[in-house]
Amino acid sequence: MELLIYTVVTISAIVFFVVQSKKKSKLGLNFKRVYCPACNEKQPIIRIPRGKNQILYGGTTCPKCNASLDKYGEIIS
Ligand SMILES: [Zn+2]
Secondary structure, X not given: OHHHHHHHHHHHHHHHHHHHHHXXXXXXXXXXXXXXXXXXXXXXXXXXXXXXXXXXXXXXXXXXXXXXXXXXXXXXX
């Protein structure tokens, strides 16, 4: 019975993150390297978060042109 509960919880969590990632929401996950849309610079794997939002939800600042990107590689205005 416990195993069933763990299985259901795990599957629900996976489905949740897959759906959030598809919707490109803040709660989604993106493991792919992103490129800066402004200058096409490949973003480093190890990112240094700037500010609370980047710490919580991911995202990066382009080291070349200083644009703020979200974790999906889109510019945040
Ligand atoms: Zn850039």
